[in-house]
Amino acid sequence: MDKEKSIQLIKDLSNVRGISSFEDEVTALFKDTVKDAGIVSEDHMRNIFVKHPANDGKRPVVELDAHSDEVGFMIRAIKPNGQMMFVNVGGWATVTIPAQKVKVRNRDGEWISGIVSSTPPHFMTAEEKTRLPKPEELSIDVGASSADEIIDIYGIEVGAPVVPDVTCEYNDKTGLFLGKAFDNRIGTALLASTMNDLASEKLDVDIIAGLSSQEEVGDRGAEVVVRKIKPDLAIVFEGAPADDTVMPNYLIQSGLRKGPMLRDFDSTIVTNPHFQRFALDIATKNNIPVQRSVRTGGGQDGAIINRYNGAPTIVISVPVRYAHTPYCFIAFEDYQNALALAKKIIKALNADVLEKF
Numbered sequence: 001m002d003k004e005k006s007i008q009l010i011k012d013l014s015n016v017r018g019i020s021s022f023e024d025e026v027t028a029l030f031k032d033t034v035k036d037a038g039i040v041s042e043d044h045m046r047n048i049f050v051k052h053p054a055n056d057g058k059r060p061v062v063e064l065d066a067h068s069d070e071v072g073f074m075i076r077a078i079k080p081n082g083q084m085m086f087v088n089v090g091g092w093a094t095v096t097i098p099a100q101k102v103k104v105r106n107r108d109g110e111w112i113s114g115i116v117s118s119t120p121p122h123f124m125t126a127e128e129k130t131r132l133p134k135p136e137e138l139s140i141d142v143g144a145s146s147a148d149e150i151i152d153i154y155g156i157e158v159g160a161p162v163v164p165d166v167t168c169e170y171n172d173k174t175g176l177f178l179g180k181a182f183d184n185r186i187g188t189a190l191l192a193s194t195m196n197d198l199a200s201e202k203l204d205v206d207i208i209a210g211l212s213s214q215e216e217v218g219d220r221g222a223e224v225v226v227r228k229i230k231p232d233l234a235i236v237f238e239g240a241p242a243d244d245t246v247m248p249n250y251l252i253q254s255g256l257r258k259g260p261m262l263r264d265f266d267s268t269i270v271t272n273p274h275f276q277r278f279a280l281d282i283a284t285k286n287n288i289p290v291q292r293s294v295r296t297g298g299g300q301d302g303a304i305i306n307r308y309n310g311a312p313t314i315v316i317s318v319p320v321r322y323a324h325t326p327y328c329f330i331a332f333e334d335y336q337n338a339l340a341l342a343k344k345i346i347k348a349l350n351a352d353v354l355e356k357f
């Protein structure tokens, strides 16, 4: 895919809206993007499967994973004054939520603009000014003054999905995107581009892409996808939180523009060291910059895939500055390097290589 098209795809994937289980806009865009890359199917959980056209069922099966959902919110209750209580869907720090612009999907599928309401300083007590609001003190306001208005005029009901209202920008000079949901729409872009670029390649393995739903609420889509694909090997594409604004130099493991991050350890997986070494050696041989990370927390779909039947699994992540907040930065060069590395790895895989892992 040429540069212009790749940039447009990343922008489009950032802009589509889909919290866990409401990924329809994301899956529609993904399916359209990979329509010529193989046999595409979808299940009722909104998991998408793409089978490489040359799969023969006799070779090792490589699962390529990314998740399609983003962190957001859901309307929990409508108060008599038209303010709406909500719950977090996925992990949020409360400090990043108040006063953000959001979109709420109504029963007709329209996205209504609103804000996370906060008390103006004029009405705050001295104590309130010094502390964060508690999550239960926050609500979403679309400008209504009564519950009837919310239901009858705005068409919003309990259970409505909510996402940050952010439009993705690309800066040609810096090569940076500023937008929402790069965790994990950048992984979604990598998954689509890998399948598209390899569609007419002769490989020594069968590859099946699984775009999994509901990662942000506990890897639920991946649990179903792995049972359907039954992989012998897996590569997970992620948008991992960048640490270069919060860590001292010697602890930076996912800095912007420093290349894709290959995870050695997090709280859910110890990466198969043989597969990890194989991937790192391919990066070195091809002059692709990579970063390694040993995390003290975190987790992703790879753990679920790895535990299903022990398939060696690596995680290739693009660093995302300010993941799980409304506004994030990613670098196009990190995406390009992640894509180049993934394709080199897949092309080098065969039954003998797998045997050694």
Ligand SMILES: [Zn+2]
Binding pocket: 183, 184, 216, 324
């Ligand atoms: Zn996430």
